[in-house]
Amino acid sequence: MALQRLAKEYPICDECIGRMFPEVEGENNRERGRKVREILGLRETEGCAFCRGIFQRLDEIVERFDPNLYEFRTFVLGTRLDKELVKMEELLWERLGVVEGVETLKKNINRELGKRIAERYGKLHDPVNPDMEIVFVTETERFEYHPKPLYLYGRYRKHAPMPQSKWPCRYCKGSGCERCDYTGRQWRETVEYYIADVLLGLTMGKGTRLHAAGREDIDARMLGNGRPFVIEVIEPRKRYIDLEEAVREINNHGGGKVEVLCLRPSSKREARELKEAKFxxxxxxxxxxxxxxxxxxxxxxxxxxxxxxxxxxxxxxxxxxxxxxxxxxxxxxxxxxxxxxxxxxxxxxxxxxxxxxxxxxxxxxxxxxxxxxxxxxxxxxxxxxxxxxxxxxxxx
Ligand SMILES: [Zn+2]
Ligand SMILES: [Zn+2]
Known part of the structure; x- marks a missing residue:
């Protein structure tokens, strides 16, 4: 049998065997692999040429994950395979033949690592609306962290002349220079700055983008029920912040010039819809x-x-x-x-x-x-x- 010949040339783990035999009964790849190994009388091996032993070291690998870098409750995990593992997977498929239901190595790693991260750190796997995208890099066996932006909906009032969005200094593009008094700002005050200053402090994010339903002139006031907006915080380190406290802080910081009437969690979709709305x-x-x-x-x-x-x-x-x-x-x-x-x-x-x-x-x-x-x-x-x-x- 092809597997016996392959196993003579390369060490192969239960997980990688089981992945190739989806028709064999068993709870998971590991179990299916063990069954096939026993039936064929194959010895267990140290390491594996097809996953580089990753499946035998999952617990150790999961310890390298830092759950405190960014606050998150839900995540999705992806794997970036290096060239050698891609080559070995091709070889495996070539030698054993691919039957229906065979999983890719990528999917297999995603599931097994994802499960362990969820259990070890008390997080929830959520492919639809994750707080964070985690990428496992096989070459280094380390993780990359890609926190999703935080979207917050609110309405603002503006009582003094100023633009709506951030407005970086045209000479230094925001890095700070003599001309802007090292503020990096062309306009010292904008609605976005007032909101962003506070939110960036609370979330330790990298930056913001303001998506509002239209804008008023610089010298126009925005009163009444306020203008709807969604603010996007890029790469927030903290995302489950106290929004009522955030509103209070923004209004305090706004000093009567800018006011936010409420804040609640929002989404990329709502941001897009608001920008296109013709109210x-x-x-x-x-x-x-x-x-x-x-x-x-x-x-x-x-x-x-x-x-x-x-x-x-x-x-x-x-x-x-x-x-x-x-x-x-x-x-x-x-x-x-x-x-x-x-x-x-x-x-x-x-x-x-x-x-x-x-x-x-x-x-x-x-x-x-x-x-x-x-x-x-x-x-x-x-x-x-x-x-x-x-x-x-x-x-x-
Ligand atoms: Zn393996
Ligand atoms: Zn400048």
Whole structure:
């Protein structure tokens, strides 16, 4: 028999024999292998040419795994085979023939090592949503650790002018230089920095990525129910952090400028969905009109309700976007005089309406507009987003 001839040339372990005989009855490869060995009267060998003795040293190998490097509860394990083991597996398959149900060496190692890591360290194997990807490298018989990013969902408010995302210094690209006062930051304050500073402290992660449902202008405030976001923490050393404490710390750090309304575990999928979401928004534009404005005059604004506004690409962004006409409906308008020349305009509109241009008219590029209807030039001094309609609300 082929196996007897092979066993004369190479040492082979029970696991590797059993793997090649899936039709033999037995609980596992090791048992099947022992049975076949006994039937054929083959001697047991020291080591094995086909797994380099890995299956005989599993307990010892598992001790090299460091469960404290990264916090995790669930994992998936993969094996990177070196060339020699790949060659030996080909030889094994060639000499013994492959029948249905024969497992690959890789799969065999994954299962046996995975089982031991789970038992030895009290972890759960979860191929669908693991906290960590562990790679066993056969060449060194060591482990690689690839913690999955941590995703957290929340909603933020912003009360001071600043960009949303991190903004590294353009000279040093974030490493820190004289020009940025060694902060690595072009903008010292962004919403992401305020959230990330705290989360990186708590998780000891490598960095963050902010995925939000749209963004407001740098000088616009984000109020009301807050803007939904998912923040991704890259390579967190700790991931089961106290999220309520994290919210408190962020809001403390935010000093009234940035606020997070809640945090809960999230996923890569939710991050992607949020980024693509087109949520309706409610704005409050703080408007100033040349020549003053009265309550009676503002009544004219009624005719803009329910109207579709045509907007050529605004002058201010025409240099980076092609000139097109965008049509968006203004659903509802309400207003309140706040001074002799100023009023607040509450605007509910379809996703994508350029609010500043809707007010100013943008030199005739947006029609109809608030300025046109009122018959006097008006412009937005400050624009606030007061509601984002979409995404999970924070604790009611
Ligand atoms: Zn073996
Ligand atoms: Zn710099």
């Amino acid at each position: 309706e928004k409610v704005y409050v534009a703080h408007v100033r009109c040349r020549g003053g404005i009265t309550e009676e005059e503002l009544e004219e604004l009624k005719e803009l309700e329910g109207v579709i506004i045509s907007q050529r690409t605004p002058e201010r962004i025409a240099h980076r976007r092609s000139d097109r006409v965008r049509r968006r409906r203004v659903k509802r308008l309400s207003w309140r005089v706040t001074g002799t020349h100023t009023f607040d305009l509450v605007i509910e509109a379809e996703h994508g309406l350029y609010i500043r241009e809707f007010v100013s008219g943008d030199g005739g590029r947006t029609r109809p507009s608030v300025s046109e209807v009122l018959g006097k030039p008006c412009f937005v001094e400050l624009l606030d987003v007061v509601e984002v309609r979409g995404g999970e609300e924070c604790g009611g």
